[in-house]
Amino acid sequence: xxxxxxxxxxxxxxxxxxxxxxxxxxxxxxxxxxxxxxxxxxxxxxxxxxxxxxxxxxxxxxxxxxxxxxxxxxxxxxxxxxxxxxxxxxxxxxxxxxxxxxxxxxxxxxxxxxxxxxxxxxxxxxxxxxxxxxxxxxxxxxxxxxxxxxxxxxxxxxxxxxxxxxxxxxxxxxxxxxxxxxxxxxxxxxxxxxxxxxxxxxxxxxxxxxxxxxxxxxxxxxxxxxxxxxxxxxxxxxxxxxxxxxxxxxxxxxxxxxxxxxxxxxxxxxxxxxxxxxxxxxxxxxxxxxxxxxxxxxxxxxxxxxxxxxxxxxxxxxxxxxxxxxxxxxxxxxxxxxxxxxxxxxxxxxxxxxxxxxxxxxxxxxxxxxxxxxxxxxxxxxxxxxxxxxxxxxxxxxxxxxxx
Numbered sequence: 001x002x003x004x005x006x007x008x009x010x011x012x013x014x015x016x017x018x019x020x021x022x023x024x025x026x027x028x029x030x031x032x033x034x035x036x037x038x039x040x041x042x043x044x045x046x047x048x049x050x051x052x053x054x055x056x057x058x059x060x061x062x063x064x065x066x067x068x069x070x071x072x073x074x075x076x077x078x079x080x081x082x083x084x085x086x087x088x089x090x091x092x093x094x095x096x097x098x099x100x101x102x103x104x105x106x107x108x109x110x111x112x113x114x115x116x117x118x119x120x121x122x123x124x125x126x127x128x129x130x131x132x133x134x135x136x137x138x139x140x141x142x143x144x145x146x147x148x149x150x151x152x153x154x155x156x157x158x159x160x161x162x163x164x165x166x167x168x169x170x171x172x173x174x175x176x177x178x179x180x181x182x183x184x185x186x187x188x189x190x191x192x193x194x195x196x197x198x199x200x201x202x203x204x205x206x207x208x209x210x211x212x213x214x215x216x217x218x219x220x221x222x223x224x225x226x227x228x229x230x231x232x233x234x235x236x237x238x239x240x241x242x243x244x245x246x247x248x249x250x251x252x253x254x255x256x257x258x259x260x261x262x263x264x265x266x267x268x269x270x271x272x273x274x275x276x277x278x279x280x281x282x283x284x285x286x287x288x289x290x291x292x293x294x295x296x297x298x299x300x301x302x303x304x305x306x307x308x309x310x311x312x313x314x315x316x317x318x319x320x321x322x323x324x325x326x327x328x329x330x331x332x333x334x335x336x337x338x339x340x341x342x343x344x345x346x347x348x349x350x351x352x353x354x355x356x357x358x359x360x361x362x363x364x365x366x367x368x369x370x371x372x373x374x375x376x377x378x379x380x381x382x383x384x385x386x387x388x389x390x391x392x393x394x395x396x397x398x399x400x401x402x403x404x
Contacts, residue, residue, distance in 0.1 A: 008126040011114040017142025020116040025150035032154040058110025075188040082115035083178040090171035139265020152250035166207040208279030216323040225353030232357030255306040262314035266321040282319035287377030294370035
Protein backbone atom coordinates (compact mmCIF):
# COMPACT_ATOMS: atom_id res chain seq x y z
CA UNK A 1 0.00 0.00 0.00
CA UNK A 2 1.38 3.42 -0.95
CA UNK A 3 1.45 6.44 1.29
CA UNK A 4 -1.22 8.04 -0.93
CA UNK A 5 -3.75 5.25 -0.24
CA UNK A 6 -2.81 4.39 3.36
CA UNK A 7 -5.29 5.44 6.04
CA UNK A 8 -4.68 5.38 9.79
CA UNK A 9 -6.91 2.80 11.50
CA UNK A 10 -8.13 3.08 15.10
CA UNK A 11 -5.87 0.16 16.04
CA UNK A 12 -2.80 1.86 14.57
CA UNK A 13 -3.79 5.12 16.28
CA UNK A 14 -3.77 3.19 19.55
CA UNK A 15 -0.29 1.81 18.77
CA UNK A 16 0.96 5.33 17.99
CA UNK A 17 -0.48 6.57 21.31
CA UNK A 18 1.18 3.77 23.30
CA UNK A 19 4.52 4.21 21.53
CA UNK A 20 4.53 7.97 22.07
CA UNK A 21 3.76 7.51 25.77
CA UNK A 22 6.47 4.89 26.27
CA UNK A 23 9.02 6.93 24.33
CA UNK A 24 8.53 10.27 26.06
CA UNK A 25 8.43 8.62 29.51
CA UNK A 26 12.19 8.04 29.21
CA UNK A 27 12.80 11.77 29.67
CA UNK A 28 11.30 11.69 33.16
CA UNK A 29 12.72 8.52 34.73
CA UNK A 30 15.89 10.23 35.99
CA UNK A 31 13.75 12.94 37.59
CA UNK A 32 12.16 10.34 39.87
CA UNK A 33 15.42 8.46 40.49
CA UNK A 34 17.73 11.38 41.15
CA UNK A 35 18.30 10.37 44.80
CA UNK A 36 19.57 6.80 44.28
CA UNK A 37 21.43 7.74 41.09
CA UNK A 38 23.42 10.51 42.76
CA UNK A 39 24.24 8.29 45.75
CA UNK A 40 25.33 5.32 43.64
CA UNK A 41 27.44 7.36 41.21
CA UNK A 42 28.85 9.68 43.92
CA UNK A 43 27.44 12.84 42.36
CA UNK A 44 27.69 15.86 44.66
CA UNK A 45 24.30 17.22 45.83
CA UNK A 46 25.06 20.55 44.20
CA UNK A 47 25.27 18.78 40.83
CA UNK A 48 22.28 16.48 41.30
CA UNK A 49 19.98 18.64 39.19
CA UNK A 50 22.31 18.39 36.20
CA UNK A 51 21.20 14.76 35.70
CA UNK A 52 17.65 15.90 34.85
CA UNK A 53 18.77 19.03 33.03
CA UNK A 54 21.03 17.13 30.62
CA UNK A 55 18.20 14.82 29.57
CA UNK A 56 15.97 17.82 28.91
CA UNK A 57 18.73 19.60 27.01
CA UNK A 58 19.17 16.51 24.87
CA UNK A 59 15.44 16.46 24.16
CA UNK A 60 15.46 20.15 23.26
CA UNK A 61 18.39 19.59 20.89
CA UNK A 62 16.55 16.68 19.29
CA UNK A 63 13.46 18.80 18.73
CA UNK A 64 15.50 21.34 16.81
CA UNK A 65 18.04 19.10 15.08
CA UNK A 66 16.20 15.82 14.37
CA UNK A 67 12.45 16.53 14.12
CA UNK A 68 12.81 18.88 11.09
CA UNK A 69 14.36 15.98 9.16
CA UNK A 70 10.84 14.53 8.87
CA UNK A 71 10.21 17.15 6.15
CA UNK A 72 13.00 15.78 3.94
CA UNK A 73 13.72 12.16 4.97
CA UNK A 74 11.65 8.99 4.85
CA UNK A 75 9.79 9.10 8.17
CA UNK A 76 9.60 5.36 8.91
CA UNK A 77 13.39 4.97 8.75
CA UNK A 78 13.89 8.14 10.80
CA UNK A 79 11.59 6.92 13.60
CA UNK A 80 13.21 3.47 13.70
CA UNK A 81 16.66 5.05 13.91
CA UNK A 82 15.63 7.15 16.92
CA UNK A 83 14.19 4.06 18.62
CA UNK A 84 17.42 2.13 18.02
CA UNK A 85 19.42 5.03 19.44
CA UNK A 86 17.12 5.17 22.47
CA UNK A 87 17.59 1.44 23.18
CA UNK A 88 21.39 1.85 23.06
CA UNK A 89 21.27 4.99 25.25
CA UNK A 90 19.07 3.35 27.89
CA UNK A 91 21.33 0.30 28.03
CA UNK A 92 24.31 2.63 28.38
CA UNK A 93 22.61 4.45 31.26
CA UNK A 94 21.92 1.14 33.01
CA UNK A 95 25.56 0.08 32.61
CA UNK A 96 27.14 3.44 33.48
CA UNK A 97 30.05 2.96 35.90
CA UNK A 98 30.54 6.66 36.58
CA UNK A 99 28.78 10.02 36.64
CA UNK A 100 30.28 11.31 33.34
CA UNK A 101 29.20 8.14 31.51
CA UNK A 102 25.67 8.37 32.89
CA UNK A 103 25.39 12.06 32.02
CA UNK A 104 26.52 11.39 28.44
CA UNK A 105 23.89 8.67 28.13
CA UNK A 106 21.30 11.03 29.63
CA UNK A 107 21.88 13.52 26.82
CA UNK A 108 21.56 10.69 24.28
CA UNK A 109 18.30 9.47 25.86
CA UNK A 110 16.77 12.94 25.51
CA UNK A 111 18.10 13.33 21.96
CA UNK A 112 16.61 10.02 20.78
CA UNK A 113 13.30 10.37 22.65
CA UNK A 114 12.07 12.86 20.02
CA UNK A 115 10.73 9.98 17.92
CA UNK A 116 7.33 10.72 19.46
CA UNK A 117 7.45 14.21 17.93
CA UNK A 118 7.99 12.63 14.50
CA UNK A 119 5.20 10.06 14.93
CA UNK A 120 2.57 12.62 15.91
CA UNK A 121 2.72 14.84 12.79
CA UNK A 122 3.29 11.71 10.67
CA UNK A 123 -0.07 10.33 11.80
CA UNK A 124 -1.89 13.45 10.59
CA UNK A 125 -0.70 12.81 7.02
CA UNK A 126 -2.88 9.69 6.89
CA UNK A 127 -6.22 11.08 8.11
CA UNK A 128 -8.78 13.43 6.60
CA UNK A 129 -8.31 17.09 7.63
CA UNK A 130 -11.60 17.17 9.55
CA UNK A 131 -10.38 14.28 11.75
CA UNK A 132 -6.91 15.61 12.54
CA UNK A 133 -7.85 17.05 15.92
CA UNK A 134 -9.39 13.76 17.03
CA UNK A 135 -6.29 11.79 16.02
CA UNK A 136 -3.96 14.32 17.68
CA UNK A 137 -6.05 14.13 20.85
CA UNK A 138 -6.07 10.33 20.95
CA UNK A 139 -2.31 10.05 20.41
CA UNK A 140 -1.58 12.87 22.84
CA UNK A 141 -3.65 11.02 25.44
CA UNK A 142 -1.10 8.22 25.31
CA UNK A 143 1.85 10.62 25.31
CA UNK A 144 0.51 12.53 28.32
CA UNK A 145 -0.15 9.27 30.18
CA UNK A 146 3.50 8.33 29.61
CA UNK A 147 4.66 11.64 31.06
CA UNK A 148 2.47 11.42 34.14
CA UNK A 149 3.00 7.71 34.85
CA UNK A 150 6.79 7.76 34.34
CA UNK A 151 7.63 9.06 37.81
CA UNK A 152 5.45 6.70 39.92
CA UNK A 153 6.43 3.68 37.79
CA UNK A 154 10.11 4.52 38.09
CA UNK A 155 9.77 4.86 41.86
CA UNK A 156 7.98 1.51 42.15
CA UNK A 157 10.51 -0.41 40.02
CA UNK A 158 13.50 1.22 41.71
CA UNK A 159 12.14 0.39 45.16
CA UNK A 160 11.89 -3.29 44.23
CA UNK A 161 14.82 -3.83 41.84
CA UNK A 162 17.08 -0.77 42.01
CA UNK A 163 17.37 2.26 39.74
CA UNK A 164 19.37 0.49 37.00
CA UNK A 165 16.47 -1.93 36.47
CA UNK A 166 14.29 0.99 35.35
CA UNK A 167 16.60 1.69 32.41
CA UNK A 168 17.05 -2.02 31.58
CA UNK A 169 13.30 -2.62 31.50
CA UNK A 170 12.74 0.47 29.38
CA UNK A 171 15.50 -0.60 26.96
CA UNK A 172 13.80 -3.97 26.48
CA UNK A 173 10.38 -2.33 26.06
CA UNK A 174 11.72 0.11 23.48
CA UNK A 175 13.34 -2.77 21.58
CA UNK A 176 9.93 -4.44 21.43
CA UNK A 177 8.42 -1.12 20.33
CA UNK A 178 10.95 -0.96 17.52
CA UNK A 179 9.89 -4.42 16.36
CA UNK A 180 6.22 -3.44 16.35
CA UNK A 181 6.88 -0.22 14.45
CA UNK A 182 9.02 -2.09 11.91
CA UNK A 183 5.97 -4.23 11.15
CA UNK A 184 3.17 -1.65 11.15
CA UNK A 185 4.66 1.77 10.45
CA UNK A 186 3.83 3.06 6.95
CA UNK A 187 6.43 4.64 4.71
CA UNK A 188 6.17 8.38 4.18
CA UNK A 189 8.57 10.11 1.79
CA UNK A 190 8.29 13.92 1.66
CA UNK A 191 8.03 15.32 -1.85
CA UNK A 192 10.76 17.89 -1.20
CA UNK A 193 14.49 17.39 -0.81
CA UNK A 194 15.93 20.28 1.17
CA UNK A 195 19.54 20.60 2.26
CA UNK A 196 19.90 20.14 6.02
CA UNK A 197 21.30 23.61 6.67
CA UNK A 198 18.51 25.18 4.63
CA UNK A 199 16.01 23.02 6.48
CA UNK A 200 17.10 24.40 9.87
CA UNK A 201 17.35 27.94 8.54
CA UNK A 202 13.80 27.75 7.21
CA UNK A 203 12.44 27.27 10.75
CA UNK A 204 13.14 30.95 11.40
CA UNK A 205 11.36 31.86 8.17
CA UNK A 206 8.31 29.87 9.28
CA UNK A 207 8.21 31.83 12.54
CA UNK A 208 8.25 35.06 10.57
CA UNK A 209 5.76 33.90 7.94
CA UNK A 210 3.04 32.38 10.14
CA UNK A 211 1.53 34.64 12.79
CA UNK A 212 -0.71 31.80 14.10
CA UNK A 213 2.47 29.84 14.89
CA UNK A 214 3.86 32.73 16.94
CA UNK A 215 0.55 33.21 18.74
CA UNK A 216 0.19 29.54 19.60
CA UNK A 217 3.76 29.45 20.92
CA UNK A 218 2.97 32.41 23.16
CA UNK A 219 -0.34 31.01 24.39
CA UNK A 220 0.91 27.56 25.21
CA UNK A 221 4.43 28.55 26.22
CA UNK A 222 2.98 30.57 29.11
CA UNK A 223 0.63 27.78 30.19
CA UNK A 224 3.36 25.15 29.94
CA UNK A 225 5.58 27.31 32.13
CA UNK A 226 2.79 27.37 34.76
CA UNK A 227 2.42 23.58 34.42
CA UNK A 228 6.14 23.03 35.11
CA UNK A 229 6.14 25.57 37.94
CA UNK A 230 3.34 23.59 39.59
CA UNK A 231 4.91 20.14 39.23
CA UNK A 232 8.34 21.37 40.34
CA UNK A 233 7.05 23.12 43.46
CA UNK A 234 4.28 20.70 44.49
CA UNK A 235 6.57 17.87 45.74
CA UNK A 236 8.35 20.37 48.00
CA UNK A 237 5.06 21.66 49.36
CA UNK A 238 3.50 18.19 49.80
CA UNK A 239 6.49 17.10 51.87
CA UNK A 240 6.62 20.26 53.98
CA UNK A 241 2.88 20.86 54.44
CA UNK A 242 1.41 17.33 54.41
CA UNK A 243 4.45 15.23 55.40
CA UNK A 244 4.23 13.05 52.29
CA UNK A 245 7.17 10.85 51.41
CA UNK A 246 8.27 9.73 47.95
CA UNK A 247 5.50 7.14 47.71
CA UNK A 248 2.77 9.59 48.69
CA UNK A 249 4.03 12.20 46.25
CA UNK A 250 4.06 9.56 43.50
CA UNK A 251 0.44 8.69 44.26
CA UNK A 252 -0.48 12.38 44.12
CA UNK A 253 1.16 12.60 40.70
CA UNK A 254 -1.26 9.93 39.48
CA UNK A 255 -4.03 12.50 39.91
CA UNK A 256 -2.39 14.53 37.20
CA UNK A 257 -2.46 11.54 34.85
CA UNK A 258 -6.24 12.00 34.76
CA UNK A 259 -5.59 15.09 32.66
CA UNK A 260 -4.87 12.72 29.76
CA UNK A 261 -8.61 12.01 29.63
CA UNK A 262 -9.16 15.55 28.36
CA UNK A 263 -6.98 14.96 25.29
CA UNK A 264 -9.50 13.10 23.06
CA UNK A 265 -12.24 15.58 23.98
CA UNK A 266 -9.97 18.51 23.13
CA UNK A 267 -9.26 17.01 19.72
CA UNK A 268 -12.95 16.70 18.98
CA UNK A 269 -13.57 20.29 20.09
CA UNK A 270 -10.88 21.48 17.70
CA UNK A 271 -12.36 19.46 14.82
CA UNK A 272 -15.79 20.92 15.55
CA UNK A 273 -14.51 24.49 15.28
CA UNK A 274 -14.28 25.37 18.99
CA UNK A 275 -10.59 26.25 19.01
CA UNK A 276 -11.18 29.75 20.36
CA UNK A 277 -13.52 28.57 23.14
CA UNK A 278 -11.20 25.73 24.12
CA UNK A 279 -8.20 28.08 24.29
CA UNK A 280 -9.99 30.67 26.42
CA UNK A 281 -11.49 27.98 28.66
CA UNK A 282 -8.11 26.32 29.20
CA UNK A 283 -6.47 29.60 30.22
CA UNK A 284 -9.29 30.40 32.64
CA UNK A 285 -9.37 26.91 34.18
CA UNK A 286 -5.62 26.91 34.81
CA UNK A 287 -5.74 30.35 36.45
CA UNK A 288 -8.70 29.38 38.67
CA UNK A 289 -7.18 26.00 39.59
CA UNK A 290 -3.90 27.69 40.56
CA UNK A 291 -5.73 30.21 42.74
CA UNK A 292 -7.87 27.58 44.50
CA UNK A 293 -4.76 25.45 45.11
CA UNK A 294 -3.45 28.23 47.36
CA UNK A 295 -6.50 28.05 49.60
CA UNK A 296 -6.56 24.22 49.49
CA UNK A 297 -2.92 24.03 50.58
CA UNK A 298 -3.47 26.53 53.37
CA UNK A 299 -6.52 24.67 54.66
CA UNK A 300 -4.86 21.26 54.42
CA UNK A 301 -7.36 19.94 51.84
CA UNK A 302 -5.26 17.34 50.04
CA UNK A 303 -8.16 15.93 47.99
CA UNK A 304 -9.09 19.42 46.77
CA UNK A 305 -5.45 20.04 45.88
CA UNK A 306 -5.41 16.83 43.83
CA UNK A 307 -8.59 17.95 42.05
CA UNK A 308 -6.92 21.26 41.18
CA UNK A 309 -3.92 19.35 39.81
CA UNK A 310 -6.29 17.39 37.59
CA UNK A 311 -7.96 20.59 36.36
CA UNK A 312 -4.64 22.28 35.68
CA UNK A 313 -3.35 19.29 33.72
CA UNK A 314 -6.58 18.98 31.72
CA UNK A 315 -6.42 22.68 30.83
CA UNK A 316 -2.81 22.48 29.68
CA UNK A 317 -3.44 19.41 27.55
CA UNK A 318 -6.56 20.93 26.00
CA UNK A 319 -4.71 24.05 24.92
CA UNK A 320 -1.76 21.99 23.67
CA UNK A 321 -3.91 19.83 21.42
CA UNK A 322 -5.94 22.64 19.87
CA UNK A 323 -2.69 24.56 19.35
CA UNK A 324 -1.07 21.59 17.62
CA UNK A 325 -4.07 21.26 15.32
CA UNK A 326 -3.71 24.92 14.32
CA UNK A 327 0.05 24.58 13.80
CA UNK A 328 -0.13 21.35 11.78
CA UNK A 329 -2.73 22.88 9.46
CA UNK A 330 -0.56 25.83 8.42
CA UNK A 331 1.57 24.01 5.83
CA UNK A 332 1.45 20.28 5.11
CA UNK A 333 4.89 20.34 3.46
CA UNK A 334 6.53 21.91 6.53
CA UNK A 335 4.71 20.03 9.29
CA UNK A 336 7.90 18.67 10.86
CA UNK A 337 9.57 22.08 10.99
CA UNK A 338 6.40 23.73 12.29
CA UNK A 339 6.26 21.14 15.05
CA UNK A 340 9.97 21.65 15.77
CA UNK A 341 9.52 25.43 16.07
CA UNK A 342 6.44 25.10 18.26
CA UNK A 343 7.74 22.34 20.53
CA UNK A 344 11.24 23.79 20.95
CA UNK A 345 9.89 27.18 21.99
CA UNK A 346 7.28 25.68 24.31
CA UNK A 347 9.87 23.33 25.81
CA UNK A 348 12.16 26.28 26.60
CA UNK A 349 9.26 28.04 28.33
CA UNK A 350 8.62 24.88 30.33
CA UNK A 351 12.28 24.70 31.36
CA UNK A 352 12.08 28.29 32.59
CA UNK A 353 8.96 27.37 34.55
CA UNK A 354 10.73 24.42 36.17
CA UNK A 355 13.53 26.59 37.50
CA UNK A 356 11.12 29.36 38.47
CA UNK A 357 8.81 27.04 40.40
CA UNK A 358 11.49 25.93 42.84
CA UNK A 359 12.79 29.50 43.25
CA UNK A 360 9.31 30.92 43.92
CA UNK A 361 8.51 28.26 46.50
CA UNK A 362 11.85 28.70 48.21
CA UNK A 363 11.39 32.48 48.47
CA UNK A 364 7.64 32.91 49.14
CA UNK A 365 6.15 29.47 49.75
CA UNK A 366 3.20 28.04 47.83
CA UNK A 367 1.55 31.44 47.41
CA UNK A 368 4.61 32.51 45.47
CA UNK A 369 3.65 29.98 42.82
CA UNK A 370 -0.05 30.86 43.04
CA UNK A 371 0.45 34.58 42.46
CA UNK A 372 2.90 34.00 39.61
CA UNK A 373 0.55 31.48 37.96
CA UNK A 374 -2.50 33.76 38.21
CA UNK A 375 -0.53 36.70 36.79
CA UNK A 376 0.77 34.61 33.90
CA UNK A 377 -2.68 33.19 33.09
CA UNK A 378 -4.14 36.70 33.25
CA UNK A 379 -1.48 37.93 30.84
CA UNK A 380 -2.22 35.01 28.52
CA UNK A 381 -5.94 35.82 28.56
CA UNK A 382 -5.23 39.49 27.90
CA UNK A 383 -3.02 38.59 24.92
CA UNK A 384 -5.69 36.24 23.59
CA UNK A 385 -8.41 38.90 24.00
CA UNK A 386 -6.21 41.44 22.22
CA UNK A 387 -5.72 39.11 19.28
CA UNK A 388 -9.48 38.50 19.05
CA UNK A 389 -10.24 42.21 19.27
CA UNK A 390 -7.95 42.90 16.31
CA UNK A 391 -9.36 39.94 14.38
CA UNK A 392 -6.15 37.96 14.30
CA UNK A 393 -7.35 34.91 16.26
CA UNK A 394 -10.30 33.74 14.17
CA UNK A 395 -12.54 30.79 15.02
CA UNK A 396 -11.95 27.71 12.88
CA UNK A 397 -15.12 26.32 11.36
CA UNK A 398 -15.54 22.69 10.36
CA UNK A 399 -15.76 23.78 6.72
CA UNK A 400 -12.47 25.62 7.04
CA UNK A 401 -10.95 22.61 8.71
CA UNK A 402 -11.84 20.48 5.69
CA UNK A 403 -10.18 22.98 3.38
CA UNK A 404 -6.97 23.07 5.49
